[in-house]
Amino acid sequence: MSAPPSPDEGLSPADLAAKYGLSVSGARPGLVEYVRQLWGRRHFILAFSQAKLTAQYSQAKLGQLWQVATPLLNALVYYLIFGLILNASRGMPKEVYIPFLVTGVFVFTFTQSSVMAGVRAISGNLGLVRALHFPRASLPVSFALQQLQQLLFSMIVLVLVAIGFGSYPSLSWILVVPALALQFVFNTGLALIMARLGSKTPDLAQLMPFIMRTWMYASGVMFSIPIMLRDKPAWIADVLMYNPAAVYMDLVRFALIDGYGSENLPAHVWLAGLGWSVLIGVAGFVYFWKAEERYGRG
Amino acid sequence: MAETRIPTVIADDVHIVYRVNGAAGGKGSATAALSRMVGRGKGEPRGVRKVHAVRGVSFTAYRGEAIGLIGTNGSGKSTLLRAIAGLLPTESGKVYTDGQPSLLGVNAALMGDLTGERNVILGGLAMGMSREEIRERYQDIVDFSGINEKGDFITLPMRTYSSGMGARLRFSIAAAKNHDVLMIDEALATGDRKFQIRSEERIRELRKEAGTVFLVTHSNKSIKDTCDRVLWLEKGELLMDGPTDEVLKAYERETGK
Numbered sequence: 001m002s003a004p005p006s007p008d009e010g011l012s013p014a015d016l017a018a019k020y021g022l023s024v025s026g027a028r029p030g031l032v033e034y035v036r037q038l039w040g041r042r043h044f045i046l047a048f049s050q051a052k053l054t055a056q057y058s059q060a061k062l063g064q065l066w067q068v069a070t071p072l073l074n075a076l077v078y079y080l081i082f083g084l085i086l087n088a089s090r091g092m093p094k095e096v097y098i099p100f101l102v103t104g105v106f107v108f109t110f111t112q113s114s115v116m117a118g119v120r121a122i123s124g125n126l127g128l129v130r131a132l133h134f135p136r137a138s139l140p141v142s143f144a145l146q147q148l149q150q151l152l153f154s155m156i157v158l159v160l161v162a163i164g165f166g167s168y169p170s171l172s173w174i175l176v177v178p179a180l181a182l183q184f185v186f187n188t189g190l191a192l193i194m195a196r197l198g199s200k201t202p203d204l205a206q207l208m209p210f211i212m213r214t215w216m217y218a219s220g221v222m223f224s225i226p227i228m229l230r231d232k233p234a235w236i237a238d239v240l241m242y243n244p245a246a247v248y249m250d251l252v253r254f255a256l257i258d259g260y261g262s263e264n265l266p267a268h269v270w271l272a273g274l275g276w277s278v279l280i281g282v283a284g285f286v287y288f289w290k291a292e293e294r295y296g297r298g
Numbered sequence: 299m300a301e302t303r304i305p306t307v308i309a310d311d312v313h314i315v316y317r318v319n320g321a322a323g324g325k326g327s328a329t330a331a332l333s334r335m336v337g338r339g340k341g342e343p344r345g346v347r348k349v350h351a352v353r354g355v356s357f358t359a360y361r362g363e364a365i366g367l368i369g370t371n372g373s374g375k376s377t378l379l380r381a382i383a384g385l386l387p388t389e390s391g392k393v394y395t396d397g398q399p400s401l402l403g404v405n406a407a408l409m410g411d412l413t414g415e416r417n418v419i420l421g422g423l424a425m426g427m428s429r430e431e432i433r434e435r436y437q438d439i440v441d442f443s444g445i446n447e448k449g450d451f452i453t454l455p456m457r458t459y460s461s462g463m464g465a466r467l468r469f470s471i472a473a474a475k476n477h478d479v480l481m482i483d484e485a486l487a488t489g490d491r492k493f494q495i496r497s498e499e500r501i502r503e504l505r506k507e508a509g510t511v512f513l514v515t516h517s518n519k520s521i522k523d524t525c526d527r528v529l530w531l532e533k534g535e536l537l538m539d540g541p542t543d544e545v546l547k548a549y550e551r552e553t554g555k
Contacts (some may be wrong), residue, residue, distance in 0.1 A: 013310035013356070017394035020305050025393040026384025044423035048407075051420050055411035058455060128407055130385050132424050133398060202319070294387050 028292040038135045045138050049146040071154035075102045075161055082222070091227040095165040096259035102161045103256060104221035106154045107249045110147055110180075111187050112212045117143035118191030119198035119205045122295050129296040136295045137288055140195040144188040151180070158256070167258040175255035182277040183248040189277075189284030196288050199295055219245040224264060241266045244276040306479055306510040307359040307382055307399065311391035314352040314374075314381055314534075351377040353534040354391070361396075364511040366525035366542065368518075368549055374534040375514045379481050382512065396509065397478035400425070410457035414445055414467055417456055421471040435474050442500070443470035444493065466493055473500045480508035482515075518546055 011019065029037060038045075057066045078101055082088045089097045121140040122129060129136065155176075163169075198204045218240055220228070225246065229237040240246060251273055253260045266272070352374045359365055367375045380386040383399045407424035408417045418439050422432035443466045445451045445459075456464060482501065498520075505511045505524065513525055521528060521542065528545040530538040538545045 013308050013358070013394070014392070016305060016358070017308050020396070022305065022308060022394035022396050025382060025395040025399065026387060041423075041426070043429055044420075044426075047420050047423050051409055051412055051416060054416075055409050058411040128424070130380055131401060132407060133384070133400065134424065134426065296386055 026293050028289070031286070031289060034135060034137075034289050034292070038137055038141070041134050041138050044134065045142045045145060048138070049142045049149065052143070052146050053149050067150070067153040068156055071106060071157045072160075074105065075157055078102060078105060090223045092224060093259055095167075096257055099158075099162045099165050099167060099257045100224070100253055100260060101222055103158060103253045104219075104249045106151065106158055107183070107252050108216055108219065108221050108245055109154075110151045110183065111190070111245055111248070112216070113150070114144045114147045114187035114191045115194050115212060116205070116208055117147060118194035119208055120202075121191065121195040122199035123202045123205075126296065136292055137192060137285065140191040140288065141188055144184065144191045147187065148180075148184050162256050167256060170258075172255050176252055179248060179251035179255060179273065182251075182273045185277040185281040186244055186248070189280035189282070192284035192288035193280075196291050199291075215243075215245060219243055219249065221249065226264065238266065242272055244273075244280070247273045247276060303360045304396075305358050306361050306396040308394040309355055309357050309378075309382065309391070310394070312352055312355045312378070312381055312393060313350070313389040313391050314377055314386060315389040316349040316351055316377075318347045318349060351534050352381065352531075355531070355534075355536045356391075357529060357536065357539055359510050359512075361509045363527055364505060364513065364525045366521035366528040367512060367514045367531060368516075368521065368528060368545070369531035369537075370553065373531045375531055376483055378531065379483060379512060379514055382479075383481060395479060399479035399481060400475075400477045402472050402477075402480060402482045402504075408456060408468065408471075411455055413454060414440075414452040414456055414459070417467070418452075418471055421468075422474065425472070425475050427475055439470045439474050442473075442496070443467045462490065462493075469497055473497070473504060476504065476507045478508060479510045479512075480504055481512040518550070521546065 017023075028034075053067075054064065057063055060066055062069065079098055082101055083094070083098050087094075092100060118140050121143050122136065125139055128139070159169075194204070194208075219225075220240065225237050225240050229240070241250070247266075247269055250265050250269060254262065254265055254269075355378060367378065369375050377386060379401065381388055382393050382395065383401045384393070384395070385401065407421050409420070412420065418436060419429075419432055422435075422439075423429070427435075440446055440452055443463075445463060445467055451459065451463065456467070459467070502524075511524075513521065515521060525542050528538075528540065528542050528549075529536060530545050530549055538548060
């Protein structure tokens, strides 16, 4: 192998690479290119989320029936405790309170599980990240999508609960779609942020349940914020009601429940929902993309 | 022909460092972790141990070459391969490549709870194939794996497969795609004798289509059969780089075979 001195002799590796048009392996693509790559992987993202969803119950005897049975049991437990045992209504008629509560739990769970899945999206899939090429954002997006599908099963139960307590289907129910779409974008942004944080600090998986529970109690899942904070300074209620979790819960409740009118919602609530969704969605995506080339180091 | 050697992969002084949480100090107890957190100092956070897996490797690979990577266990072969593929970020130094190098393997994307059928689709999508491509090759993949030779196994969850069957399906999925720069990690030829012959054949085909091939294996025979150049790694450093015969002879002398 005594090759004659080639014209490339003496070129530095970087110059040699430039001469033959080689690119740096594993470099981060530009933002637009990244979005394009991610779009190219949409089939994988969808298939991966569905696969995860199916895999969850594949060992159970009842199989996919659990997709609906789990939220149904959840709703029953809440009905048992709050409706029958405590007979709570928290300043609302009971036929409003139970659907109010169940909606709150389901909608908040959507955000909560997206966050939790986001934390482990990279750190829990290092094998995948180290074996195959794909825009890493596929993973958190896919997990958020899995939670969305999970929520759609819960919505079946929610519809039953609403009808059971005297709220019948009407045109306003259509508003659930934009409300959940906004929440999905918000959740995806949050999952992207958590995925980057969790890839550096897996300990977050231990910490997040406590933060999420605090957030849940502060967002009025089980009580109406304006009624509960009647005697307190108004700004506290305002801050709590404009927090994204409360905004999305209120939007869905307003759409579904007959006795839950617009007097319970803060002003410009749709604008707030849109604002949160765009802000966190875009910020989360950019924040995640900034570290694209560093995922997988462990 | 020797004049126009076109480089496809250039590694320029590549260093790779793994950071391992919770492995420092030897003691894994909670109090030890706490005292590490409290008594932090000296730059690097305590409780994190660094493993310097690849230390300053440089080489240039050219189109049409088949390069073998040898070295004892833990010498950094697989790590170097992942860095070339751009899957592991380098600590310092750069890897330049022509096109997107791919590692042959889809293990991580497959799920034992899903049927073989769905795993073929999922694995294909994970490798970046389109739905149409997968539909086209689906039957080939299943036939190649031979999963259905003993009944309709492809519609059963993968966790019910024997380890040999699982390995066969994984290889069949991974080998379904053509690559510019192809990297093959050891222990590919799994399964029974019949399947081994079939997979070796498929690797040869893939090699023909690929621009450059990297092969990591402990089998000197398959290196001799397939590679014309060998890189010898030891403790993360490039010990030798040259024609197969030369390097293998030195390696065998060193390891006492």
